[in-house]
Amino acid sequence: MRTLFEKVWSSHVVAELAGGVSLLAIDRHLLHDLEGGASMRRIADRGLKVHNPELTFSVPDHAVATAPDRHADSTPNSSHLLHDMKEGSEASGITYFDLGTEGQGIVHVIGPELGLSQPGMTIVCGDSHTCTHGGLGALSFGIGATEIMHVLATQTLRQTKPTTMRIRLDGKLAAGVAAKDVILATIGQIGTGAGRGHAVEFAGTTIRAMSVDQRLTVCNLSIELGAKIGMIAPDDTTYSYLADRPYAPKAEMFDQACAFWHRLPSDDDARFDVEHVIDASKIAPQITWGTSPQDVIAVDQRIPDPSREADPQRRQAMEAALAYMALTPGEEIEGTPIDWVFVGSCTNGRLSDIREAARVVAGRKVAPNVRAWVVPGSEATQRVAEREGLDKIFLSAGFEWRKSGCSMCAGINGDIVAPGQRSVSTTNRNFVGRQGPSARTHLASPAMAAAAAIAGRIADARKLG
Amino acid sequence: MQKFIRVTGTAAPFVKDNIDTDVIIPAKRLVGHQRDELGAFAFEAYRYLADRSDNPDFVLNQPRYRGAQILLSGENFGCGSSRESAVWALAGFGFRCLIAASFGDIFTNNAFQNSMLLIRLPKEQVERLAAELMISATPAMTVDLQTQTITAPSGAVTPFEVDAELREALLEGRDEIGMTLMREADIRAFQNRDRSARPWIYRTKPQSTRAV
Helix, strand or coil: CCCHHHHHHHCCEEEECHHHEEEEECCEEEEECCCHHHHHHHHHHCCCCCCCHHHEEEECCCCCCCCCCCCCCCCCCCHHHHHHHHHHHHHHCCEECCCCCCCCECHHHHHHHHCCCCCCCEEEECCHHHHHHHHHCCEEEECCHHHHHHHHHHCEEEEECCEEEEEEEECCCCCCCCHHHHHHHHHHHHCCCCCCCEEEEEECHHHHCCCHHHHHHHHHHHHHHCCCEEECCCCHHHHHHHCCCCCCCCHHHHHHHHHHHHCCCCCCCCCCCEEEEEEHHHCCCEEECCCCCCCEEECCCECCCHHHCCCHHHHHHHHHHHHHHCCCCCCECCCCECCEEEEEHHHHCCHHHHHHHHHHHCCCCCCCCCEEEEECCEHHHHHHHHHCCHHHHHHHHCCEECCCCCHHHCCCCCCCCCCCCEEEECCCCCCCCCCCCCCEEEECCHHHHHHHHHHCECCCHHHHC | CCCCCEEEEEEEECCCCCCEHHHHCCHHHHCCCCHHHHHHHCCHHHHECCCCCECCCCHHHCHHHCCCCEEEECCCECECCCCCHHHHHHHHHCCCEEEECCECHHHHHHHHHCCCEEEECCHHHHHHHHHHHHHCCCCEEEEECCCCEEECCCCCEEECCCCHHHHHHHHHCCCHHHHHHCCHHHHHHHHHHHHHHCHHHHCCCCCCCCCC
16 A cells, blocks of 8 residues: 555655654765765864765766866866865765766766666655656655755764655657656646645656656656655666666666565555646647646647736746746747757656657757757767767758766856856756746757747747658 | 744745746856855745846735745745755745745755755645745744744744754754764774675775776
């Protein structure tokens, strides 16, 4: 009668503390450049040591430059973050994936890619998109700077158990519909706060038919539903994905792990506190129009009209969003001229995403008014993509082909959209100022972003074929 | 951790839904600034005009709400990124207590770690308090964690619920890391049991070179 979440949670309880708080053991602690070095220093300043350096991995991603000739000192404002993290990691015995090595990349891309993230694990990282790793059946969530210190010092966290929610997605996806469209449509349907306080499990035939990469994209946006935890039960797709990854168990140890993983899926009679059922066969390619991921429509729909909204607060929020985005209610969103296209991020920077974009771009040219970037999610992804010749496809179309990192998703490294400019982006947040002050972000799938780059406008990727 | 017992001070109404952490503190401020400098950048996109002068239309810039220590907001306050800087920026701005219809999950934990009290009230109640602040000569309130009450400018008292354990921790100003370190024997025992049950978790050297 237990859910996937409950099985993983309860098997990690070190002690039940007062007030319904559990002390949870952490299997993998991933550090990135924004808080990594500083957290290690804060621990050292308190006279404490890293409790389990062998379970801790660090990688620079948020603040790194993405120019093809980048190095640790390419971003003068933040290069100290990289040096601090590298030195701190070496001093503590933590594996550090340096720039220019195959392990480097966005922390939520490399975790699954290297096989560091596995089903049934507890995984934490100082980044809200840590929910991504739930696509493999891990219980993973984002934490803040003080919680990072807690994990470094104790390899545990004090957490209150969330309630559970299941989102069942059933049906075969229509042609040209991506995992990104599925999760954006879900957020549009149930709202950006719907998952708050819940651990979400995504289930149903649509999810079962998805590759691991697609599942990672779905779980990545759990936090945009308000849920810090999103999970998908592991299955044969998961096991074959992990089988020969560098950090995954091998031989008999793999069989032993696999036997354990088989017991993780929610029992048939497991009960969830909240259930949603969505017919995924009706989902069309999505594009956001506002400043919250829930402000989303199908690309062939019209921009919503706030005057038809009954709730005055919601109406005001819609009006403010449309004013920020410089869009007119009632008009078609398709055809809106754009300035930027960004393909990348922990949402859509994996190899399959880059292939999906490349299929649309092949043999075509980026519109003259558009700047378009591909930022692979990891160094390894980049190298494989280059072996497949995907870089050539993008470069000859007029895209820039850059080095891995978070780049224009968060703009911390200076990769930003200029004020007032409009971007179609495969990232996760269209918040006010997210991609730069006054930048206007439309979230979409890699194919939709690629189509927009070619058309110079918001375009329906299905029409490009 | 600093104690939180009671705060009396100016309260500011900013009752909007989904105030995200990028709005509270933009990502570019996460690099190159110390924690205690972040208050200057709180709500940056709303707070300043293009020439960096104060935007007079932004509620927190109104003279009557200057120096506010209590903020009222809508649903899902602090949604988005896990940056604890959002809490540091709000604290740097002067806030010690936030009253809203709901809060983002990660933000909730981060606020607690910095002794910032979050109070959840039904949205109608938040709106009523906000409306009262807007017409009060002095928009001041008292939030008392010991009695679990909010005293509005009119003197009207609103009780609030808060998790008992969290309340104790805030009143005492507990050091959670220190408390967990005293559980070291439990942690070791768990890991020893787990090492035999799930040995692969502790095999953390690469076993092959293929990636992607």
